[in-house]
Amino acid sequence: MARTPEAAYPVAGREQLPVEVTYAEVDQEALRLLQPPGRIYWYGVAFLAALVVAGAAAWIRQIYTGLGVTGLQMPEMWATYITNFVFWVGIAHCGTLISAILYLFRSRWRTAVYRAAEAMTVFGVFTAGLFPVIHLGRPWFFYWLAPYPNERWLQPNFRSPLVWDFFAVSTYLTVSILFLLMGMVPDAAVAREASTGWRRKFYAIFSLGWQGTEEQWRHFSMVYLLLAGLATPLVLSVHSVVSWDFAMSQLPGWHSTIFPPYFVAGAIFSGLAMVITLLIPMRRWLKLERVLTLWHFDNLAKVVLLTSIIVTYAYIVEAFMAWYSGDPFEKTTFYMRAFGPYGHLFWLMVLCNCIIPLFLFSPRIRTNLPLLFIISICVNIGMWLERFVIIAVSLSTNFMPSQWQLYRPSLTEITITVGSFGWFLMWFTLFSRHLPVISMTEVKEGVVWLKKAIRQEQAKAA
C-alpha cells in the first residue's frame, strides 16, 4: 500500500494537494487552455516554425550536396545525428513510463502530468524518427528498411539492429499515438461539449462520439489497461533495441551487455528531466498551479534522483568491467573517454548526471521550482552528452590507433539539431493549447482517490 500523500509529503501544507478542487473546476482549468491563444503564443509558434524551416533548409542542402557538409568523418561515422536520435527516443520514453507503467502501478500523482508526458512521447518519437533518415547517405531509399513486395524478392536484413530499430521505433510511434488518442477520447468529449463552431467539430473527431456510458467506460478501461500493458514491455524493448545499435557492435565502449537496462534508465532519467523542464514554465505561463502542484514535482524529482543513481551505477560498472576484464581495447577506450581529448565532455556529463541530481535528496530543492528547473536543464545537457560520449567518443578510439580522429560538428548539424528542438517544441506548443493537455477525467479520478485516502488517514488518527 502506497503511503498517503500527507505522509509522503511532509513539507507543504494540505492546500498544496489537489483535493479541494471540484470536478467543474478541473474542467474549467483544463478547458481554459483550449481558448483561442493570444498573439504572443503565435509569435512563439512562428519562432519555433522558423527554427524548423532553418533545420529543413540545412537538411535539403545536405541531401543535395552530400553528407560531407556535416562534420562526420572517418571514424566518427555516427555522431550528432545519432546522438540526437537516442536523445529524443530517450525523451520519448518517460511519457510512456508515466502513462503506462505508473498507470499499472496505480500511482495517483501521475494523473495531472501524464497527458503532457504522453504528448512529449509522441512528439519525441516524431523528432527521433527523423534522425535515422537525416543521417542516411541516401535518405530517399530509407524505405528499403521496410519489408515490401518487390520483383527481386529482396527484403531487409532482419539481423541488423537498424532494422530492429525501424520496427521498434515505428511500433513505438504507432502504439504511443494510439495510447495518446485513446486516453484523450473522454477529454475530447468534455471539450466538445464546451466549445462551438469548428472547434466543436474538431473535438468531435477526437472524441469519436464519446458519451461516457458505463458500457463505453467498460471497453475503454479494458483497452486502456491492455495498451498500458503492451506499452510497458514495448517502452523497455525500444530503448533496449536502441542500445543494441551499439551493444551488438564490437566496438570497445559499445559492446557491452549492460547497455539495455542502462539505456532504459537513462531514457527515463532524461525523459523525466524533460517533463520537468516543460511543465515548470507551462505551469507558470498557463497558470496551472491548482492542478499541477508541488506534490507532482516532488514525485517527479524523486524518480529523477532514482534514475540518476542507476545511471551513475551503470557508469561505474562500465568502467569497472573495462578494468576488471583486462581487455586492452576496453581499458584504452575508457581511459581515453575520461582523460582523452573529449575528457571535458565526460566530466561535464558526470557533473550533470551524477553529481547535480544528488541535490534532489533535499526536499526543499525538490519543491523549489526554479532550482528544479535548472537541475532538469543540467540533466538534459548531461544526457545529451552521455549519448555523444558513448557514440562519437567511443568511435574516435577504435581498434586502429592510426585511425583515431577528432570529430567536430559542422553548422549543418548544429542547425538541424536546433531545428529538431524547434520541431519538438512547436508540436508540443500547438498541442498544449489545442488539445486537452490536462487529463480531466483522470484528475477527477485522482481527486476521488485523494479524498478517500485523507479520510482514511483522518479516521486512523482519530
Place this chain on the structure above:
Amino acid sequence: MRRTIIAIAVVLVVGAVGTAAVSQKPWLPRPDVVQPIPFSHRIHAGLHHIPCQYCHEYARRSPTSGVPPVQRCIGCHGTLAQKGALTPVTRPWTDHKGAPLEIRWNRVYTLPDFVRFAHFPHIHAGIACQSCHGPVETMDRVVPVYEINMGFCLNCHAQKRASTDCVTCHY
C-alpha cells in the same frame, strides 16, 4: 471540408504524377525510339536469315555485343549496288549535312551503370538473343518487349541455376 479534401487530393495526384514524370528509370526500355535510318531487322534477320552475330560480332567474346560498323553494311550492299541496294545505306549522309559516315543510332536498351551485364557468357550458355530482346527478326523498328529489370534477370538466373550472388552483376 469537402473543398479541402479535394484540394489535398489534387495536390497529391499532381505530386505523384510529377514525381513519376521527372524520375528517371534508366532500366526501362524506351519504346519510342526512332532510328536515323529506316533499318529493318525484319528484312535482314527475318527475311534474309542473317544470323544476329554476323553483324553484332563481339557478342560472343566481349561484354558488349557491338553495333555493326558501316563497313559491314557496305560489305553486302556494295556488292548488290547495281540492284540499287546502296541507296538506303547512303541515305543518312546524302540527306543530312552532318558528319559523313556516322550513324548516330539511338539506344533502345539501356542498363544502369551499376549493372555489369556481359553478353559473352550468355551467348556461350546458349541463351537466344530473343530471350531478352524479343522477336527482333519480326520487327521493322526494334521496340523492347521485356522490361529488363532485376526481377527479369533473376528469374532467368534462378531457372537456369546461374549464380544469383549480388556480385555477379553489381561491382
Place this chain on the structure above:
Amino acid sequence: MDQKVSRRSFLKLAAATGAAAAIPGCQPAARHLVPYVVPDENVTPGLPTFYATTCAECPAGCGMIARNREGRVIKLEGNPLDPIGGGSLCARGQAALQGLYNPDRLAAPRTRSGDGRSSPISWQSAMAQLISQLKAAASAGKDRVLFFGPPQGPTLRKITEAWLKAYNSQRLVAYEPISYQAITEAAQRCFGRSDKPVYQLDAAEVLVSFGADFLETWLSPVEYTRQYASFRAPRKTDGKTTMGFAVYVGPRLNLTAANCDQWLSVRPGTEGAVAMAVLNAVVEQGLVRPESGLDPNVLRQLTANFGPDAIAQQAGISAEAIRKIAKQLAQAKSAVALAGADDEVGQMAAMLLNAATGNLGVTMKFIDAPELTRVSTWSEVTDAVKAMREGAIDVLFVSQVNPVFTIPPEVGVAEALKRVKFVVWAGGVPDETAEFAHLLLPIDHPLEAWDDVSPRPGVMRLRQPVTRRVFDSRALGDLLLDCIAQSSPTPSAAPWKNSLEALKATWRDVQNQVAPAVPFDQFWTKALSEGGVYVEPKVASVTVNVSTLGEPPKPQVLADDSFALTCFPHIFLYDGRGADKPWLQEIPEPVSQIVWDNWLEIHPETAKRLDIDEGRVVEVVTKSGRIALAAHLSSRIHPQAVAIPIGQGHTAYGRYAVGRGANPWQALPAGRFVTAAQLRPTQERYQLVSPLSGGDMMGRPIVETISLEQLERGIVPQEEEPYPEPYNMFEPYQYPKHQWGMTIDLNACTGCSACVAACYAENNIPFVGKEGVAHSRIMSWIRIERYWPEEGKGPLMLKMPMLCQQCGQAPCEPVCPVFAAYHTEEGLNGQIYNRCIGTRYCSNNCPYKVRRFNWFAPSWPHPLQLQLNPDVTVRGAGVMEKCTFCIQRIRFAEMQDLTGQQRLTDGAIVPACAQSCPAKAITFGDIKDENSAMMRRRKEHALRNYRALDQYLNTQPAIVYLRSIYRERGEG
C-alpha cells in the same frame, strides 16, 4: 576509308560503352551508339587491349604494359618481361596517367604578348613564328639556338641534333635535376669508366647505404625494392636461419632507413666522410681482400684524412660503429655499399669498399655496352645559362624540364631567360619556366608518342602511343622534323619524314647488333609487343685504376653552431615533376604520412630549444636564399639537422601543384643538397595534414613481428596471457567453389605505396584534396599503416598494407539493414553500391577501418575522368565502398573460364595491388586450392602467419600476414 573518321567514331562509341563515369541512377546513360565506319582490328569494344611501353617518370625506365579500353589508356602495369621493373610499377609510374589526363595540360599552342598575357594560336601560325625566329637566329650566327631538354633516347637525340644543326647550332643541354653526376665522376676516378654501375642487392649478405635512398628514388627504386625484398627474405644458410643485414647511414630515418636493421643517425653531409672512414677502417683492420687486387697502401693514403675517430666525432656517432660496419662489410660472403646522389667522396668510398671487399662484379657491376643516354654535366648546364645571360642565345627551346624550379636561384636562370630573345616552351602542364616563354607548344605525353629510351648501357626500350591524343598536341620529334622540313630546302638535313621513321632507323641498327638474322619487320613487331629488346647484359671486367684516383679528398666541415639543411627528393614528387598529379599528392609520404605538402622536419629537442612547435611556419635562411614552411617534429632525424623534401613549392604547374609548401631549391647552393642554415620561427602557423593520426600501436596485434632468433628457434611470439580459443556459435560456411584469399609478407613490404596508387587507378577511387584528408575523408581502399615501435624494440618502423580483410565472420555484414554488405559465395565481403543507403554502420563495426564513405559525389575535372576504369562502377554520394579484391578482374576471369576462353588457374587473377607490388609482397589466390601459390606461401612461412586482430575478435580474415622479421638491436 578515312582513318580519321574511324578514330573519332570509336571514341564516341567509347563514350557510350564507358558510361561507368555516370553516377548510379542519377545521370542519363549515353543515348547514342555510334559504330565504327571501319572496325579497328585490335580493338574489341568492351575488352581491353594491352600495349607495351616504357615508363618515363624517372630515369630508371621500367617496362610498362598499358591497358587500353576503346582508345584510351586506363591503367599502367608493370611489364613482366622487363628485368628492371620485373612486372611491377611504382606509384610514380602508375600516376603517369594523371600526367597524361592532367586537366591543366596545355591544350593548344599559345603565344605571349608583351604584357605577359598568353593567348591561343593555331599550330600553323605557331610553327610559322617558331621557324621565322629559328631562321633569324641561324642567320645571326653560330650557336644562337639552344635546346634545353631532358636526357633523351637515342632517336630523339638524333632528331634534336639534326634540328640544331639545321639552325647552325650545337647547343644541346640534356638536363636532369638529380643527375647522379657524382656516380659517373666517381666511376671515372675509380675505374676510368663514364657509365653508372648496376647493383645486385640480392647477391649481397650485408648492405650498407651511405645516404642512398634506394627504396625511394635512388637510381632504380622498383628494381632495388625487388632485390631488397629477396635480400631480406629469410633463408637457411649453413643450417642457420638468416637474412640480409642492412645498415643505413644518414641524418633522417627515411623509408630506406626504416627498412634496414640499423640506422646510424649522422650529421647531414657527413655520409660520404663516414663511408671513407669505413674504408679507412677496412684498410686499418687489414680486411682488404687479397683477391680484390687492391693495394691497401693506396687506400690508406687515399683515406688518410678520414680516421674513424675524427669522422665519428664529426658525424656524431661512435667510432666503434664505423669499425663494426667495416668488419661486417668485409667479412660477409658478399656485401654491397651504396652512396647518395650528390656526394662524390661518398660514391668513391662506396665503390672502393665494394672493390676492396671483393664484390666488384658480384654486387656492383659495370655493363659492357656504350652509354646511349647522355646527361649534361652541371658545368654544361651552368655554361648554357651563362650563354643565355650574356645574350648569346636568340632562340631557347625548353622542353619537358623545369630549370626555373630546379636550378637554385644563385645560378640565375630567371634573369638569363629574360635575356633570350625568343623562348619556346614545349611540354605538358605549363610550369615555372613556361612563365618566361614567348611561345608555348603542347607536346605529346610519353604515352602518346613514339620514342625509345636507353635507361642504362645495354638496355634498349621502346615507347609507343598507347592512347589517342587527349589534347591538340604534337610529338616533339615530329615537331622538330617539321621545323627542319619547313625551313630547309634540302631534304638531307633530316632523312626521316617523322619520328616513327627515325625510330625505325635507329632500331634497324639495334637489330643489326642484336638479331641480324631476323627480318626487320618481325624484329620490330616483337620489340614493339614486348616493349624493347631483352638481351642478357654482358658484365664488364673492371679493375680499380689507381692512377686516376687523384688527390686524397678532405672532409668538409660544417660550422658547429648552424643546422645542416638536407633536402631529399620526395618519394612521389621526385624533383617536383610529380606535383601536378593528385594521386601522388594524396598518397601519404610513407614515413611522415603527410599529404599535399612538404615540411621542415626537425628534432623535437631542437624544436623546443628554438621555440618551434608542430605546424609553426619557420623561415629557413641559408647563404643561397630563404624559404618558409611548416615544421614537422620527428625524433627520427639527427638533432642538428633539418630536412625538407623536394618537390613542392610550385608557383605554376597546374592547380594541384600550386601553393603547397616551399621549394627548397630556392635555398640550396648550386648542385648541392646539403647546406648550413639558420632557422627563424615566425608567428604564422600552417596545418600539415596526415590521414594517420597516431604512431603508437599501443601493443595491439596489428603489425606483428618476429625476431630472427625466434624464427630460428620456432617460437611464435605471443601475448603474455593468450586469449582463449574463440567459441563458434555456428557451423562454418561451406564455400561451394572458391574462397579468395591473400597472403601479404610484411617482411618484404617496404611501405613504398605502389599498391595504393595502383588501387586508385584500377578502382576509380576519387581523390579528396588536402581539405578532404584533413577531414579524415581520404578514399584509398588500401593504405599503409605506419607505427613506431617501442623504444629500442623490434624493427625501426612498423608498416603494413591495410585493406579490407574480407573476414570470414565479418562484423560489417550482419549490421547492414539492406544486405548491401553481405558474404559472397566466394568468401568476399561484398559491397553492393546500388543497394547501399549509407547508414555507415558497417564502417563503425569494422575493426580495421577500411571502409570508405562517399561524403560527396566524386568528380574528376575533364579530362581526368577519361582514366576511369569502365569495368568498375563510379560510386555516387552517400554510398559506402571498400576493397573488393578487384572483383572486376575476378569476375572477368570467371566469365572467361565459364565460356572456356581461358581456364581459371592459379595466378590467372591478380589484383591491382599485388600486380604493382615491387617487393612481390602480396600474393592472391584460392584458399580452397591447397597448392595455390598463395597457400604455399602461407605454409612455407607457417611460423610467421597471423591474421590481424583475429585472436581478439575472431573475424577470421581471408588475408594472412607474414610477420615482419627483425634483428634484436645490436645483433648482426
Place this chain on the structure above:
Amino acid sequence: MSEIIRIVGSFADEEQCAASIEKLRHLNIGKVTAFVPFPSERISEAMQLKRSPVRAWVLCGGISGVLTGFALTVGTSFTYPHHVGGMPLASITPYVVIMFELLILFGALCGVTGFLVNARFPRFEPVSGYSPKFASDRFGVVVTCEAAEAERVEAILREAGAEEVTSESVQG
C-alpha cells in the same frame, strides 16, 4: 404495447449515484444505463457488467503478430538467401526482436479495433438520455422502463439524492 418511459436522474455525488443504481438493479426495475464523467469503481461495481471482450482481441492480435514476425523473418531469409557474418541463413535469435515488436504492434492495433467494434465507435448519434453535463461533473442514471414503474423509479432516484430527475416518453 405499453408506453415506455425514459427517466434520467443526475447526481453530483458518485456514491449516491452508485447507491441508486444498486437499488434499481436490486429491485430489477427497467434497463439501467449510467453516464460517468470519469471511470468510477463504485459505479462499475454497482452496474455489475461483465469484463470487456477486448482482451480476446488483444490476445489474438499478439499471437498473429508473433506468427507474422516469424513468417516474415524466416521466410524472407530464404526468398533471396544472403549469408552474413558467418551466421546461418535463418538466425532465430535476432529475429525474436522482430517477433516481439510485431506482437506489440498487432496486439495494440487489434485492441483498438476491438474497442471500436465493441463500443460501437465512432458514434454519430448520441446515446438516448445523454446530457453534456455528464461529460463534466454530473453522474447520470438513465432508466428505461414501462410507464407503470416510472414513478417508482423517479422516487428511488430522488431518494438516492438526485439533483434533477426528468422523464420523457419514448416510442416502444
